[in-house]
Amino acid sequence: MYQYEHPHPALTTDVVIFTIRDKQLKLLLIMRAGEPYKGKWALPGGFVQQDEDLEAGARRELAEETGIAGVYLEQLYTFGAVDRDPRERVITVAYYALIPSDKIVLQAATDAEAVGWFSLDELPELAFDHQGIVDMAHERLVAKLDYSTIAFQFMPEEFTLSELQDVYEIILREEMDRRNFRKWVLALEQIEETGEERREGAHRPAKLYRVIHPGKVEIIK
């Protein structure tokens, strides 16, 4: 038992894990195995260990659910409404992560939970205040496309300009002119040709590009 003179809230991290799959923006949900909200879908998350920094806790959740390390992770917001958990006062520091589409490897569900990728358009009812967390993460992501290179975090090591444009179009839900998109993205000087091409299908091969500073999200103007 742990004793304190003043009441202490519980502290968790929850992670909104985004990826692009099947031409859709998707996020990872797990089905809750225990009460409360048993059987409801929820964000992966859990209690922060006493000797673990907040981001480390979020990365641990991420690794446990997806087996992936070293991806983009950013603190989103801290949710602490008094009644957000029916058991006790629980504060959650929410993070969001972006996973390149080629890295998706769902772990064998560690504790018999169901795990799944859901399109943002077709989310099931979520536990706790997780819908609000998802909404905020989505807003943040869309906003960051405009003034940063965050979208590159969805790309595998090598990719074509068309694939990159697809990512922008999927997240922003708007079509872009191919010539203008290419001019714009190349002018950022954040990606470079690998020198290789990808031949696939009955058409001209596409040049492959790589991110010059992988892992770094640059603020663009």
Next chain:
Amino acid sequence: MYQYEHPHPALTTDVVIFTIRDKQLKLLLIMRAGEPYKGKWALPGGFVQQDEDLEAGARRELAEETGIAGVYLEQLYTFGAVDRDPRERVITVAYYALIPSDKIVLQAATDAEAVGWFSLDELPELAFDHQGIVDMAHERLVAKLDYSTIAFQFMPEEFTLSELQDVYEIILREEMDRRNFRKWVLALEQIEETGEERREGAHRPAKLYRVIHPGKVEIIK
């Protein structure tokens, strides 16, 4: 005494309170009366009550230190490094607040603490990781000037365009062209003439303006 099966961290809110005074961007610090860091300057803050939302806790701190309510307050970031407090694990949800220059009324120091406004250029050594919190709040403020109307939160009910320009110049540390500034700020359609003028000194009187949607920070451009 409060008992839990798992260890729980302590939870505080700290508030970076900005205002413009003497043509400088200043923030409010209090001198710590007890250990640790006794005698060092620190951000106002304190433990979140068990039945109090996070933002409510931050507003309470703000009211206790400044006597002011109803000002702009935004969550900044949550700091939770394992060793940020030498006593026990303490997570702090940091907020920042913007106070119009005419509203500054320092409370009689509630618990015999010294309280003071400090220019960002001349901060004393701060307790805990508060310097890092201040730096992040400052960055956020500067960034938000570019894409929101957050600067209006520093203005009193009625103000001149020159006063508003002063606020921008002080925070951004750069001089602006008066004609371009006026064109730009009026095109936002977020402020309107009151119809009054302010006569002061041996020169042409200045028209007074008010914010159309006070309290609301609009995303611009």
Next chain:
DNA sequence: GCAAAAGTGTTCCAGATACACCCATGT
């Protein structure tokens, strides 16, 4: 009349937008 801040318009440039045709490949 003079000092001091308020008020006001035009030109220029850069970055964003709109837009259509040829290229390389597999079948």
Next chain:
DNA sequence: ACATGGGTGTATCTGGAACACTTTTGC
């Protein structure tokens, strides 16, 4: 040869930046 997606250039528009003189007042 044809269907498919990849690749490229120019004209136009628009918002930001640069820039100087007149107005109103108090003394």
